[in-house]
Amino acid sequence: MKRYLILLITFILIKTLAYSQTTIQGTVTDAITHEAIAGASICNADVQNSAKLGMTNAKGHFSINAQGITRLKFAMVGYSALIIEVSAIKGQKLDIALEPSMVDLQPVVVTASREGQARQDAPIAISKINSTQIKDTKATALYQLLNKVAGVYMVNLGNEQHTMAIRQPITYNALYLYMEDGVPIRPTGIFNHNSLYEINMSGVKDIEVIKGPASSLYGSNSIGGAVNFITQGPPTGYAGNVSVQGDNYHYRRVDADGGFTQGKFGLYIGGYVAHQADSWQDYSDFDKYSANFKTTYDFSAKTKLTTSAAYNYLNTQTPGSLDSTRFYNRSYGANQRFTYRKVKSFRASTRLDHQWDDKNSTFVTLFFRGNSTAQLPSYYISDVRDANGVYQSSNGQVNDQKFNSYGLLAQHRVDFDFLHSRLIGGVYMDDSPSSYYAQYLDITKDVANNYYTSFTNTGRYIDNYKIKLFNTAAYVQYEIKPLEALRIVGGLRYDRVHYNFDNEIPAGQTKYKQQETNNFNIVAPKLGITYNFGNNKGLYANYSVGFQPPETGDLYSSRQLTQLKQATFDNYEAGGWFSAFNKKLYFELSIFDLEGHNEIINQLLPDNTTQNQNAGATRHRGIEYSLTVAPVKELTFRFSGTNARHTYVEYSEVTTNYTTGTNTVTNYDGKRMNNAPAWIANSELTYKPQYLPGFRIATEWQHINQYYTNPANTKTYSGYDIYNLRLGYDVKSSVLKGAGIWFNVLNLTNKLYATTVTSSQYGDTYNAAPPRTYTLGISYSFSKY
16 A cells, blocks of 8 residues: 555656646748758747757757746747747647748858758858748749849840859850759750749749859859759648739739648649730740659658659740840831740659768769750841842751750768868769751741741751760868868869760761760869858858860851860859848858850851850959848848959951951950940848738849940940839738738839840840739638648
């Protein structure tokens, strides 16, 4: 009896002690994507700089003892902290949703090393567009997001077509690398300046932009910059969203996404359908179908499998550019009605992550890419004239490029106690067989009205070839911290790019080469340092090398007679960041000097044809800066800009006077590069009143400075200033909770401007930008943890 009495007393004491300790459990998630946030800290909000009570695990779960605490603070780098009154917590389970911060002080980024790390540890110029900015912008094309980044000008060419300018003039060259979850969306040698139409905007969670060469980690083409799209993952519990929108020029779009996590398995599916007909610009109808699929499976707390797939289809008419008369008269008619671009893109990958211990982790990714780009390009339509300039005939071409990729990316990371160092090593293999053909078109022209009426496919091939493309690479990156504040990062990558070309046109029908093999062996180093003064203040500097092997289209075109070698770029940069006024102001700055050598340039030859040659050297110097100020919680001001000078170091052209039969060499050394604005700026003011939760209003200013449109620097385009207005309201309570509505006005003042202007001996051509555009959308979202 005595023994049972002791057991009863012990049980009562244990129960009393348990209830005297306030144990709180819950989950911390992203308020927008509903994904779990790992590594979020929970602290006592009543005590400044208090020790952590706990942290969330990989699933976002936490369990803490909150005895004697009246307020809890939940915080994570890149998110706005949230304080909760303990007395207001009902029950033992707590669901915390953190909003990505608009004043993003040193956010977590993954592009710098293919693993999550603090921005302050990466000695590079890197910017992040987070899910809050993506959600609030309601972009109908990616340029509306990327142009918010300092130093970035993504050129809108209509219907999600584009080109880019990052530490370079506006260029169509292969100087940028576009990735999805760290895997290039196209293989080396098959770049397309339009390739971001192969991204599902609806499934993007974050966008990270490295400015300057990143070849030591990512390989070729990452010279002006590398853009990495981080895709949405499965939400905690379940969540979904559906929206519809349209504008005054008959653009219509439907987005839908959703997913769940059940036990070890998670699923996300999302996409959109867009359609446009009878728009402001003649002959510019298009259709886009886009979808992403991702699953996760946690074998254990240390092993995770992620499988994803993406499909994108674009079918668009291509009206072409305008001459100066039509542009300034706002006459947006096309001079033909038969050009087009049709793109089918499919990507799939599976990634296995394993954490061996606290100091060792590995991931292995297997991937596949399939792509077909068929087009009848408006820019290949040309007139044939005699020596006196009298019109003779017109021609064009139809072409199609296809490739399939089978690849492997593997990386291992190990941490050492010695100087708190870290070693990252990886291998990359990409087998991408491709094919390309182009056929001549005879085009009929109404000369009096300057209108191309029809075309006939002659069946004669300009090009018809297959290429076996095999890229292998190995890279290593070593980081040390000789001092607590000082981090030194060194990296080296070796690439072997192998092309095996086979001409499908019989030898009797062409004088062009039948078979050729080319190998490019490239080494890209980098060295960088960061110094963290604490309190969100720091400096960085780096030296890096970027490389660009010749594109297959440049190397094996039937018009190409000169052998090409890879171009290289030396990059020197330094910068820093600081915050002030209790983290209500954040400023970041980068200064760069990018030197290009053996650049592949399309040169004009004496016979008035063009040829790609390693004939150029250029210099790109500038300063990039970004200021964010949040004087009060409801108001955020951002200003981003870049001032740069892009010059020819070595560049010349040869022109022929057919009347006299003489050639003239024109040297442009020291001239400003054409299509290179000296100042690009973007600014935004956002107001989210506390008295009306869920409401937002934002005004945006985009500035492109005057630039030269020819290398002789004799012609200019004045540039432009445009203004955008965005309003939105997301219902936070009542029976309509989860509903949302937004109204955007782009080009608020109805400014006449061109996104690009090109000069030639026959005059100037303009890529017209849309007039004032009103977009209205509604949405509904739901979630449960």
